[in-house]
Amino acid sequence: MINFEQQLELFKFIGENIEDKVECLVIGGSAMMFYGAKTETKDVDLIFMKSSDLKKVKLILEKSGYEEKTLNIFKRYTLVKKDIYKPIWMQNKDTRIDLFFKKVICFWITENILNRIKEVHEFKNLIIKVISPEDIILLKCATEREKDRIDAFALTKTFNINWNIIIKESLEQTKLGESIFPVFLYDFLLELKEDLKAEIPSNVLKELLKISEKELEKKLRK
Amino acid sequence: MDYQELAKRIEGFQTVFSVVKTLNINNRTAINYLHELKKRGYLKVSRGRNKIRMYYIKPFIKPKGGYPSMYNIINKYSKVKLTPRYNYISHYQISIEEALIQALNSQDFRTILASLGLFNYVNWSKLYKLAKKEKIARNVGVLYDLIRKIIKIKKMDKRTRNVLLRSEGKKYIIKEFKLKSKDFGDLEKIWKVFIPFNKEDLAVYKE
Numbered sequence: 001m002i003n004f005e006q007q008l009e010l011f012k013f014i015g016e017n018i019e020d021k022v023e024c025l026v027i028g029g030s031a032m033m034f035y036g037a038k039t040e041t042k043d044v045d046l047i048f049m050k051s052s053d054l055k056k057v058k059l060i061l062e063k064s065g066y067e068e069k070t071l072n073i074f075k076r077y078t079l080v081k082k083d084i085y086k087p088i089w090m091q092n093k094d095t096r097i098d099l100f101f102k103k104v105i106c107f108w109i110t111e112n113i114l115n116r117i118k119e120v121h122e123f124k125n126l127i128i129k130v131i132s133p134e135d136i137i138l139l140k141c142a143t144e145r146e147k148d149r150i151d152a153f154a155l156t157k158t159f160n161i162n163w164n165i166i167i168k169e170s171l172e173q174t175k176l177g178e179s180i181f182p183v184f185l186y187d188f189l190l191e192l193k194e195d196l197k198a199e200i201p202s203n204v205l206k207e208l209l210k211i212s213e214k215e216l217e218k219k220l221r222k
Numbered sequence: 223m224d225y226q227e228l229a230k231r232i233e234g235f236q237t238v239f240s241v242v243k244t245l246n247i248n249n250r251t252a253i254n255y256l257h258e259l260k261k262r263g264y265l266k267v268s269r270g271r272n273k274i275r276m277y278y279i280k281p282f283i284k285p286k287g288g289y290p291s292m293y294n295i296i297n298k299y300s301k302v303k304l305t306p307r308y309n310y311i312s313h314y315q316i317s318i319e320e321a322l323i324q325a326l327n328s329q330d331f332r333t334i335l336a337s338l339g340l341f342n343y344v345n346w347s348k349l350y351k352l353a354k355k356e357k358i359a360r361n362v363g364v365l366y367d368l369i370r371k372i373i374k375i376k377k378m379d380k381r382t383r384n385v386l387l388r389s390e391g392k393k394y395i396i397k398e399f400k401l402k403s404k405d406f407g408d409l410e411k412i413w414k415v416f417i418p419f420n421k422e423d424l425a426v427y428k429e
Contacts, residue, residue: 012313021327039233039281120308122291129308150234157266157278196235197270 002095003040004033008123010044010095015123017060022053023127025109025117027139032151034119034130037158042147043096046128047109051084054101057126058088061097066090107139108176112169133159134166141170141188142179152188153196163204167211174215182212228255229264229281236277237270288313292328295321300339301373302426304332319349326358326365329396331418338369339427346382353389360391364413368406372424391415 002010007030014022025048026034029041048054062068069089088099102109116132131139133155140148155161170181186208192198193205232244241252256277259265263283270276290298291312297303299318316324318340325337353359363386369375394400394416401418403410410416 008313015314036283037280039230118309120310121288122310122312122314124314154278154280157268197268197276199268 001040001042002044006095007033007041007044010097011121011123011126011128013064014057014060015126017063018056018125020056021125021127022048022056023050023129024048024053024057025114025129025131027104027131027136029151031130031136032155034121034128035133035155035158037133037154038151043098045098045100045104047100047102047104049102049109049114051101054088054099058090058099061090064092066092066095066097104139105142106177106179107142107173110169110172110176112172116165132165134162135169137161138166138169138173138181138185141185142181149188149191149196153192153198156192156198156200163201167204167208170208171211171215180212180215180219182208182215186212223258225258225262225264226281229259229279232279233281234279235270236279237274241277289315292316292321292324292333296325296333296336296340299343300336302332302336302339304336317345317348318343319345319352322349322362323352323356323358326361326395327356329398331396334365334395335419335423335426338365338424341366341369341375346378350382350385350389353386357390358392359386359389360413360415361395363387363389363391364409364415364417365395367409367413368417368419369424369427371406371409373427387413394418 024046026044026046028043028045029038030044030046032038033041046057048057058068067090069091085101085103087101087105090097090099113131113135114129116135117129118132119130121128121130137152137155140152166185167182170185173179173181186205189198189200189205189208193200232241236244236256238249238252238256241247241256242249245252245255247255256265259277259279260267264279264281266278268276268278288311291306291310293304293306293310294312295316295318322337322340322344325333325340328334349362350359353362363383366375366378391414393414396418399418401416403417403420405421406417406419
């Protein structure tokens with residue numbers, strides 16, 4: 001586990017040791033720590049929009065004792081040789097850092113996601129952009145982990161979530177990839193509302209249900 | 223009583239009953255603790271199943287701080303102010319010279335325009351070192367000459383000027399749009415750098 005102070009130290013270390021300016025996005029628990037919605041996270045997830053930036057950060061991490069490992073969920077990427085989008089998992093004694101290039105498993109970083117960024121942290125040569133709470137929720141909906149549900153609930157409690165953004169982005173992601181995001185999102189939000197009593201408007205769920213059915217029909221016709 | 227420590231002990235979702243059980247205290251004390259935590263901003267209340275009060279406790283209040291960013295420095299020293307698109311937080315201290323170089327590297331028309339006001343406060347030896355590293359020394363020189371035409375600015379010594387003239391620079395200040403000036407062709411010739419600003423753009427410094 002890594003707490004907020006340790007995360008800041010890690011970013012400061014990278015920023016001071018890297019020679020050129022490098023930009024990346026921070027997602028998941030790390031992003032939530034910047035928003036004050038979480039105190040510690042299991043791993044630090046960074047997304048790079050330039051592969052050269054990813055390589056530079058990887059090099060710095062390797063020099064400071066991190067080792068590259070293969071994670072089970074990333075195994076399908078190893079089947080395709082030289083997949084540029086293959087995530088890199090860096091591990092040292094007690095911290096894990098996941099490095100992604102342009103997409104997180106099946107979720108693409110779109111221009112709209114970049115435009116929604118509201119918070120930027122500068123650590124000398126490392127520029128960290130924190131993705132919006134709406135996008136964090138959307139990223140969390142595609143997982144099966146219980147912790148992600150609690151994280152998403154914490155976000156709904158802390159922020160006034162614009163549900164339209166989430167619905168639109170889920171449709172956008174469906175166009176870009178193979179996964180039907182509105183279906184994941186509907187299940188996820190329904191669980192949040194029923195089990196954790198999250199304040200999710202009923203009309204949002206109704207709309208999502210309609211969209212999900214339409215998308216499923218489309219998929220089945222294919 | 224250290225309430226942050228207490229918040230850490232009972233972090234996450236709690237009810238009065240679960241707090242009583244975890245801390246091994248009576249009902250009244252648990253309610254008092256929860257009240258104090260709420261007052262200090264560590265707690266948010268919601269309703270769970272059967273309308274039970276649920277307390278979401280986080281031992282963490284969003285950290286503020288950091289150092290003044292490029293935008294803060296420009297807004298402090300320059301007449302032209304900026305409203306950044308992001309909430310920009312710097313975690314290391316930057317100097318005025320670094321802010322000027324960052325503004326140039328941002329490749330943003332308005333940020334560069336606003337940063338011209340910093341030339342009155344720069345240490346030329348520091349600025350030259352940074353500009354040389356970024357290979358934009360001639361770009362810095364041409365912008366200095368440009369703002370000097372508009373407002374009263376501290377004079378640059380001849381030695382620095384000569385060094386800047388002999389240094390590296392990029393042909394365009396804003397590479398993406400390849401903008402050239404209608405009004406400052408003379409400066410563009412001397413420094414071999416195209417200026418993206420016209421006289422009207424710089425009028426904001428005279429207002």
